[in-house]
Amino acid sequence: MPGSETVRFAGGRGDRWLAAIVWLAAAAVTAGFLWILGDLVRHGAGRLSLGFLVEAPRSAGRAGGIGPILVSTAWILAVSLATALPLGLGTAVLLAEMSAVESRFALWVRRSLDVLAGVPSIVFGLFGNALFCVALGLGFSILSGGLTLACMVLPILIRATEEGFRAVPRDIRLAAAALAMSRSRTLFQVLLPAAAPGLVVGVVLGFGRAIAETAALIFTSGYVDRMPTSVYDSGRALSIHIYDLAINVPGGEGNAYATALVLVAILLCTNSAAAFLGERWLRRGYRTV
């Protein structure tokens, strides 16, 4: 594209120093990421195989694979997203569409979300243990873990979705009102498709936070590395498996690396899928059929 070249720093030594520093900072960040990735691949890739993904762990995880752990992780994520999505969408709609920006109630909801977003995950773990495992009697289970993660993911999900709704121009709402369209039809068929990219971003961010979570799950979904048979079973998530292999199991480092590689691969895949989907959506003018 003509006219879009970067404006170059011209002249003084100070400017050149500035340029060098910013370049260095960016290079350091990228290098850090590549180093981690390289380290994981170097130590973990050798152990990766289809067998590793489906087999059960043996000898406390030193040998064997991560089959049941992948299944437990999927269950925990499914429970947390299935809970967080409707709650988050509902709250985002309330905040963005149904209440005035400055209303006291909306202000309180937002403030509590900000606090919630800043709470350390170990605190969520304790809270989840006290509420879901003990008070509600769910014990150490996939259900307890999933619900605890849902609480953690909610603030992220709600904020991103709310931003998605707010990004829809006011013109569109006026057009719908002037066309005698009901609020619910406007919401579901006009605003929701338009806000979908925000929702997708929220889900991906929430998914990323949930799948990487360890502290909140230790006290809620537990350590059991058997194949779960229902959501009432305890199940070990990927991140906990990595933690356990690295800290508690002498000789478990190899499989810890391989598991971490799987985790990072899943994250990279979901993020790129979301970016791809989001872009397609935007280019097609949020078309829905």
Next chain:
Amino acid sequence: MKGGGRVAADSLSVAYGGRTVLRDVSLTLPEGRVTALIGPSGCGKTSFLSCFNRMTDLIPGCRVTGRATLDGDDIFAPGTDVVALRRRVGMIFQQPNPFPLSIRRNLELPLRELGVRKRAELDEIVETVLAGVGLWDEVKDRLERPAQALSGGQQQRLCVARALALEPEVLLCDEPCSALDPISSGVVEDLIAGLRGRYTVVIVTHNLAQARRIADHAAFFWLRDGCGRLIEDAPAERLFAEPRDELTAAYVRGARG
């Protein structure tokens, strides 16, 4: 074919957060005719327009006093069905505002709200209204494409088609051509002029030449003591040729010279 609704205002005033922007306007808009509202920016023309489909409801702190009527019924009477009102009184905005959906969905959504569900019926209405605004031949092969990919003028015509699909009696147009290039502007202007006889059309415009070309009736607003007032209204030809008020004369002349 119906000839359009009868719209009138009686001592109508509009205030935003206690500040009056339009005071004491009484005006009857001839049925089935095009009425142009002219005057400088900020003199309450758009506020006046927005009373008749109660878009004023959507502005926080907006208060309307006096009477606005459609076929004799008070638009602001308690218990008025606003959705039913907006079906009878359509609106075209300054910026074309199609939904970020396909061309077809843009037209179908409001119709579905109205209870039209049969595929054949929807298709027929879509074709009729698009043909009515001269857009059918341009878009018939790409009804599933995003409406926002159309040019500004095409988008505005789509918005007119969308409003007309509900078969309103009155069409309120808030500077519908001012965001368009001259050629598109001309097309939309002709389209609006062509609605004469079938709908009661009210158009806010800053383009006096345009008002002269398309209006049957014209009303001149002016800012006096910080709020908008109706200075004079008359058949357009008379208002432009022999304005009775000095302000009108100066405005019409000034804008001419």
